[in-house]
Amino acid sequence: MxxxxxxxxxxxxxxxxxxxxxxxxxxxxxxxxxxxxxxxxxxxxxxxxxxxxxxxxxxxxxxxxxxxxxxxxxxxxxxxxxxxxxxxxxxxxxxxxxxxxxxxxxxxxxxxxxxxxxxxxxxxxxxxxxxxxxxxxxxxxxxxxxxxxxxxxxxxxxxxxxxxxxxxxxxxxxxxxxxxxxxxxxxxxxxxxxxxxxxxxxxxxxxxxxxxxxxxxxxxxxxxxxxxxxxxxxxxxxxxxxxxxxxxxxxxxxxxxxxxxxxxxxxxxxxxxxxxxxxxTVKETLSDLPALRSGFSKQPDTTIAWEKTITKHSRQLVKAFKKIYPEEAINNLDLTPLLDLPRASSIHTNRVNNQVPEPLKGWLLDDSLGCVLNHETRGHIEADLLRYAFCAAYAQLNDGVSPKSRDFPEELAPEHKNWTTGTHADRFRVQSANKYATTVTSHISKDGHYFVHYDPRQCRSLTVREAARLQTFPDNYLFEGNRTQQYVQVGNxxxxxxxxxxxxxxxxxxxx
Structure with a gap:
């Protein structure tokens, strides 16, 4: 040296x-x-x-x-x-x-x-x-x-x-x-x-x-x-x-x-x-990254099928929310799925609109990179996608607060014996747009339920790159291994x- x-x-x-x-x-x-x-x-x-x-x-x-x-x-x-x-x-x-x-x-x-x-x-x-x-x-x-x-x-x-x-x-x-x-x-x-x-x-x-x-x-x-x-x-x-x-x-x-x-x-x-x-905030950190759709884990996974499912979910959520919130608040919700979304993206066309304040922005971005690394969604069962959309929309209606199990409509409750006991009251947790994230842990490798993206139109959990952004890894930092291993690395x-x-x-x- x-x-x-x-x-x-x-x-x-x-x-x-x-x-x-x-x-x-x-x-x-x-x-x-x-x-x-x-x-x-x-x-x-x-x-x-x-x-x-x-x-x-x-x-x-x-x-x-x-x-x-x-x-x-x-x-x-x-x-x-x-x-x-x-x-x-x-x-x-x-x-x-x-x-x-x-x-x-x-x-x-x-x-x-x-x-x-x-x-x-x-x-x-x-x-x-x-x-x-x-x-x-x-x-x-x-x-x-x-x-x-x-x-x-x-x-x-x-x-x-x-x-x-x-x-x-x-x-x-x-x-x-x-x-x-x-x-x-x-x-x-x-x-x-x-x-x-x-x-x-x-x-x-x-x-x-x-x-x-x-x-x-x-x-x-x-x-x-x-x-x-x-x-x-x-x-x-x-x-x-x-x-x-x-x-x-x-x-x-x-x-x-x-x-x-x-x-x-x-x-x-x-x-x-x-x-x-x-x-x-989470939105400042992630909003320039390419929008993606979630995938289906137990049924045919196509863009058209996903769009139909999320559209159906949005109607179901509007009906559920109208029972609780005034119509004016519901009208401000945008639950319509974004169209033609991929599940993975290496293109970073929106980089110039990055909202991260300096000096963190200079730390994260690499003007010469020309792509987004480790940015791919995982698959979920259809019922969980509905719960993800509910979480993201609920946070929009409640100043960024993520719902507890007691806040879920009965028809959205999962079949877990301890769902109503309060033991796992935050089994589903949205990373609210207007707040900093909760702790990124290795548990993100399991199912994504604690790391729901704030945008209900994408209806998904965070990607490895989004988790890495919240951890402040530079965009040019490549995580090797399979996606589960990448999540564990970032979380630890x-x-x-x-x-x-x-x-x-x-x-x-x-x-x-």
Whole structure:
């Protein structure tokens, strides 16, 4: 690495959201000092995405090479052809992602050896980033575990993957580390004891836990609350480490715990993130993307059949709404299906009308891309399409509020035994046009019921690209794998634009 560059060690990388944001951080002189040395990811499709993006970063500075990347994502050449065109850059990208999916705790010898090699060669600043997989900490995951009589938290390896993070800290001894996790980590318990205070204690002195001597210790900072004593930061509430992404220019209510560790010999105090002036809505974020129709999953799927079905649904909804709302409100609804819609689109003719405010707009859009990636709908049963249209129309009539199960007409109720109990009151949830989105999670890969598009004329759930937009992945970021895998990758990621803001905090702290 060159002088002035910062070595980045990316753990539990997923499709690369945290690494994308950090590596995109730009110095006032125009340079991008954060250079990813290694990204560790075990899931094959996410690893493939990670490697493709690593190659993109290495090609992006040269216009001809970048165009070949565009040729690949537009389907003009294969991935294999792209990699063969640039063998040196391809090899570097593959080395960056360890040439294959790798897992901490399983492939430690290989991973640790590579990190030691990078650290020995790099004389400048180093940072470690990443968050251990969060299923054991998440509120939903804990709910599922509670229903399993054989589940024992002390035997769940996911509780202790942060120990693998500690081991890497003792090997790399970075100037700074960034550790991300779900908000459930604040309240997760082991043997009846809340774990988070112990996690903070361990992160302050990783060598004490790993039994490795002469290792660095760290001060742990919040990125949103100023510490009372910057030289020995203490916080009155564990929730002080919680970042509410919608307050920082991310168009979704993604609440995550992000810890900033600063090595004790670095005497500077980090700044906190600057709040955005206004929140960004779903419609601002998505409205320029091509309109699509949903598909049918259990009957012949044709455009004509879809248009007839949605037209029939619109009449049914008007009748249902007239029982509840004044005629003037009903007349303002437009439920007529858009005609001749495809189920997938790579054409981006409406890009000039993008409503995303700056600076997020500049972050997302790529004027040279010329297409939309990963923008394809999934199929649904006909009854669910009617419920989707109801949700979207209901939100229009109720200032963006998504309906609960009690708000559905009886004839639209699904055949679920707990539909009327309130247990799953928001089984169907529209992402309202005039609000920021709810949290994009990996559950979007299941059925789309929680992620209904705000436009009843399209009557569908969100595409991978729309979910990626809400997560602030740049439009030129290609997700590899099948559609289900792509949804999971997006749902599990750290918003790159938030990570880029954290990168600016780290850049100021390191005084590069």
């Amino acid at each position: 060159k002088s002035g560059e910062v070595l980045v060690i990316d753990l539990f990388a997923g499709p690369g959201g945290l690494g994308e944001g950090i590596s995109s951080t730009t110095h006032s002189n125009g340079n991008k000092p954060f250079q990813i040395g290694v990204s560790v990811e075990k899931e094959p499709s996410a690893h493939k995405t990670l490697t493709t993006r690593a190659l993109f970063r290495k090609l992006a500075k040269e216009p001809t090479a970048k165009q070949h990347y565009y040729d690949y994502v537009q389907g003009k050449i294969t991935r294999e052809q792209l990699f063969k065109l640039y063998p040196n850059e391809a090899l570097a990208a593959q080395e960056e992602t360890l040439k294959a999916p790798r897992a901490l705790g399983i492939d430690n010898d290989l991973i640790h050896a590579r990190i030691k090699e990078l650290v020995s060669k790099h004389k400048g600043p180093k940072i470690v980033i990443g968050g251990p997989p969060c299923q054991a900490y998440s509120l939903a995951g804990r709910s599922r575990n509670a229903g399993n009589k054989d589940y024992k938290a002390e035997n769940d390896e996911r509780h202790f993957l942060y120990m693998e993070y500690l081991r890497v800290l003792t090997i790399a001894q970075p100037d700074v580390f960034i550790m991300e996790n779900v908000r459930g980590i604040l309240s997760a318990k082991l043997n009846g004891k809340v774990m988070f205070p112990q996690i903070l204690k361990d992160l302050r002195n990783p060598g004490r836990v790993t039994k490795i001597k002469d290792t660095a210790s760290y001060r742990i900072y919040s990125l949103v609350i100023n510490a009372k004593n910057p030289n020995n930061p203490q916080y009155s509430d564990s929730a002080d480490f919680l970042i509410r992404s919608e307050q920082y220019g991310i168009p979704q209510a993604r609440h995550r715990v992000i810890l900033l560790g600063v090595r004790d010999d670095i005497k500077k105090t980090p700044q906190i993130l600057t709040r955005a002036a206004e929140s960004i 990621a750290v918003p790159p634009y938030l990570a880029q803001q954290i990168g600016q905090v780290v850049l100021q702290l390191l005084s590069i």
